[in-house]
Amino acid sequence: MAISLPLNDFPQLSRDPARLPRHVAIVMDGNGRWARRRGLGRNEGHRRGKDSVRAVVEAARELGIPYLTLFAFSAENWARPSTEVDFLMRLFHRYLLTESKRLMKRGIRILALGDTERLPPRLRHVLAETVEATRDNRDMTVALALSYGGRQDVVSAVRKIASAVVAGEISTDQIDSAAVERALTTAAMPDPDLLIRTSGELRISNFFLFQLAYTELYFTDTLWPDFRERELLSAIAAFQMRERRFGGVTPG
Numbered sequence: 175m176a177i178s179l180p181l182n183d184f185p186q187l188s189r190d191p192a193r194l195p196r197h198v199a200i201v202m203d204g205n206g207r208w209a210r211r212r213g214l215g216r217n218e219g220h221r222r223g224k225d226s227v228r229a230v231v232e233a234a235r236e237l238g239i240p241y242l243t244l245f246a247f248s249a250e251n252w253a254r255p256s257t258e259v260d261f262l263m264r265l266f267h268r269y270l271l272t273e274s275k276r277l278m279k280r281g282i283r284i285l286a287l288g289d290t291e292r293l294p295p296r297l298r299h300v301l302a303e304t305v306e307a308t309r310d311n312r313d314m315t316v317a318l319a320l321s322y323g324g325r326q327d328v329v330s331a332v333r334k335i336a337s338a339v340v341a342g343e344i345s346t347d348q349i350d351s352a353a354v355e356r357a358l359t360t361a362a363m364p365d366p367d368l369l370i371r372t373s374g375e376l377r378i379s380n381f382f383l384f385q386l387a388y389t390e391l392y393f394t395d396t397l398w399p400d401f402r403e404r405e406l407l408s409a410i411a412a413f414q415m416r417e418r419r420f421g422g423v424t425p426g
């Protein structure tokens with residue numbers, strides 16, 4: 175059962191796999207402001223944000239984007255009031271429970287990035303189960319960044335590499351970019367081609383650091399609970415207008 179995308183409104187958008195981003199990463203921001211503008215509590219914004227997650231996952235799958243990373247909770251978000259943190263943890267738990275059938279049906283593999291040890295045991299358990307149950311799905315990979323920090327990821331990669339050197343498994347001159355990539359939690363994925371951040375904030379907030387070296391950045395004022403299929407298509411259409419040079423020059 176395919177969902178219908180409003181593709182007619184984006185005649186310039188190409189569905190050629192060679193022109194689509196292979197990996198889209200999203201900083202899902204603005205839930206609190208969405209709620210405040212409506213006189214609602216912040217958690218109501220998170221609740222609505224969950225509907226955007228479903229819409230964007232389905233749309234990305236339908237378009238044929240192979241990898242999607244969703245930054246759902248940063249290593250620094252633990253500093254929020256415990257009522258909000260608890261609500262978010264329960265929301266992630268519920269998301270995994272209610273979506274798992276749909277994810278299987280759509281052939282979606284779930285990966286978890288971040289310090290999942292810090293998550294409540296109940297959530298950790300369901301997350302591990304979902305990762306295991308979906309591991310052979312091949313149609314799309316959705317990585318959930320939970321308790322994720324870009325610096326922490328780099329630090330942990332440095333530790334792994336240092337241990338391998340100490341153990342005599344590799345020498346220091348074997349440490350290259352590819353070795354670092356392999357030691358990061360994103361080892362199983364290509365670098366993002368497109369980073370989307372909602373809510374008008376123009377910063378990375380300790381999301382992917384190493385991985386964003388040549389990623390195209392797309393910032394939109396739209397708040398995450400309002401970000402749906404249409405906004406994703408706009409971002410991809412904008413991406414397709416970019417000229418990626420990777421430090422080189424374009425002939426002609």
Ligand code: IPE
Nearest residue numbers: 202203204205206207246247
């Ligand atoms: C993003 O929305 C969700 C998380 C960081 C978990 P926010 O909760 O950061 O919403 P704003 O930025 O306060 O509006």
Ligand code: IPE
Nearest residue numbers: 201202203245246247248379
């Ligand atoms: C970044 O948003 C983290 C996530 C969206 C999960 P924040 O709302 O935590 O970022 P800052 O605090 O505005 O930089």
Ligand code: MG
Nearest residue numbers: 203204205206
């Ligand atoms: Mg925010």
